[in-house]
Amino acid sequence: MFRKTALATGLLLALGGTGAQAQQRQGFTFWYGLTGQLSEAVQSVCKRFNESQAQYSVTCTSQGDYARALQNTIAAFRANEQPTVVQVYDVGTADLMLAEVYRPARELMASQGHQVNWNNYLPPIAAYYATSKGEMLSFPFNSSTAVMYWNRAAGQKAGIDQPPATWEQVADAARKMKSAGQACPIALDFDSWAMFEQFAAIHDLPIATRANGYGGLDAEYVFNQGLMKQHFNNLLGWYKEGLIQIRTAQSGKDVIASFAAGDCAMTFGSIASHTTIRRTAAQGLDWTPVMLPIYEGSKRINSRVGGASLWTLKGRPEGEYKAAAAFFAFLATPDSEEYWSTITGYIPVTATGQSRLEQSGFYNKPENAGREVAMQSLLLTEPTENSRGLRLGNMTQFRAAYANEMQAAFAGQKTMDQALAALQAQGNQLLRRFEQTYRGKQLP
Template sequence: MRKSMIATAVLGMSVASTSFAATQIEWWHAMGGANGEKLNEIVKEFNDSQSKYEVDPVFKGTYTETMTSAIAAFRAHKQPAIVQVFEVGTATMMAAKGAIYPVYKLMKDTKTGFDPKAYLSSVTGYYSDVKGNMLSMPFNSSTPVLYYNKEMFKKAGISAPPKTWEEVETVSKKLLASGAKCGFTTGWQSWVQLENLSARHNVPFASNDDGFTGLDTKLLFNGPLQVMHITKMREWQKSGIFSYGGRRSDSAPKFYSQQCGMYTGSSSAYGGMTRNAKFDFGVSSLPYWASEVKQPDNTIIGGASLWVLQGKDKAQYKAAAAFLQFLSTPKIQAEWHQFTGYLPITHAAYDLTKKEGFYQSHPGTEAAVIQMTATQPTVNSRGLRLGNFVQIRDVINGALESVWSGKETPQAALDTAVKRGDVLLRKFEKTHN
């Protein structure tokens, strides 16, 4: 009887040790709702695909909350192995010397298969150093597009979505004449109407190649192109062509409720569109000014990337590398892209999505990818690398709202925003030099 009990105990210990043999790491993220559920599915698929590693996904709230939590945890030596950080936090993460383990170095040190050329350069450029080395792994990358209500277009006698801002004005007038309350509204006004406006027209948003080549950067978004565009939008607001609805995606309901016939917002809003828009809608590229350029450049990305943090052991880093490799596989990337509307980060995932016929069965969903890959990124269209950018965006939003309310002229508002933003850049420079 005693031998049987001992054998059972030994067997129990054996089972327990086996079940805890996998190297465990945490991934802190900011994906809620349906995208968060999909993320958990992907992690489970990785965990179930092998027995050496186990990833624990931990939802930490908004992007800002997630990054702030990770910084605090690092100082307390309780950081996760991987953290998801939104694109405006890139400069902050890069400047955190000794805190990050660059992805390109991680993959090399762990001898994990990794080919930088496999990724879309317009996506990885944002997260690479000046030598082209990837510092973090893109995961959920988006870019702004134009959504349009096909039913409202048909009623107004409009046959195709506008490609230029000049056409947006013409189309909007037709929509208003047919009974629409507004022509278009926009989400993420700083990102879409200033940051991407600048990139699309190959105009600098800031000095030092938009912050890529130095910390002594100065903001330049109060130039002729930007002032002209915001002036035009102010005129459009007065006539009903444009209707402001909030700083982030707060204006989307104006499109869902069919008040506005068009909406400029993130490609990642596609999933929300399919759930909330009770009408036939289309997706097209972000407009450009034909009076300014013959061929627009690529837009820049939003979303977030995955950063690996220092302070873990070799086994945990092998787990992190294996997981990042898994996330980059064509199957996973195509699946994530098709479900969420985020960009596929590799050429193989894009090709697989085309092969599966997704773009044919979901017209317009390829617009974002084409927009990002049609041209080679320039120093003005690969992205922004600015310190304290979260706060700078708040300054920009406040300035634009003062224009929409008629309190300030576009030039005065943007001049003030540049001055206030430069103060924030100097604070960042002083802290990280």
């Protein structure tokens, strides 16, 4: 009996406190939608919080991917077993806003005695998770933006000294690379975020009416016109010319793996992939992220934030909200933001966090080379109605429809014009279905 008690006491001490101390801690639960190395990073952040003080403790549990985290949370709510905090991806924001199952960020922090400088959150990031009046309802967490990844050596072999800044230059560079023996100048996939959503943002183009949905649930998709329509026809033309290869996980290597292996010289994706490329790059790969290209004659606007934010859910004991508020305050400290950016490829979400990275020489370290491009792109201009974000319902289903229509076009089953028209029609059906689901409600 004594031996068991001694072992138990030793275990509690190893975990950071005696039984009495552990019981005094107010705990809460945090569900998130990341796996692999990023899940390990979240667990590391949770451990840091638990070790930073003795009043509160957080139990952090991966639910798989973003969609599953949201689905599991909905199911848990029905059973009255919802977590205190849940990570919801960017395009799920409208769903959470209308579900009325959350405690607004400002109300939560004020009720727990925390004074927050809400203006400290970087405008392009805050805007995505804010109401039409600019009030943040959740806390930005893992944030990123899209960049183009460029293989310097492949460019130099083709006689190109500088990464292309325009799509016209991208096409020219791809032709020169192909002539120089590069089998795959450009790797492309069927993810709408970098090539569709971010393209519209930096060109200041509307994806939908009503300020991309911020103005109401009666928004309609209007992307099938002008430069957007031209761009996707260009992509298909370059594919037929042999300048683009489709690289997805289903085909063996996705765009990031294809770039890191040196198979493809250009691709597009999240700055969060910077760490993955650095860790998996072929020996001697000379590469860098650069801003997404724009078309000649276009005025570049800030790129859009991606990632997810943290929502506090209703229906939990009051003590858990005190603990959750302390957790949010902890995450917003410059120390925490620097740590998070260091162990992941994500960017800081506050001005003080960004200042800490600049002052500490973060961007000058070899392992972080080029990561400043994401902040330059994101903070290039004040967000416009077209670049601040999307407040459109059923976006998960829309992204799936995008992938299906693009696949049909690149497989030669449809013309690009037919695919875009079908996508817009399906998108509007999804918006009307979403509007019907929340009939009588208004976006905040």
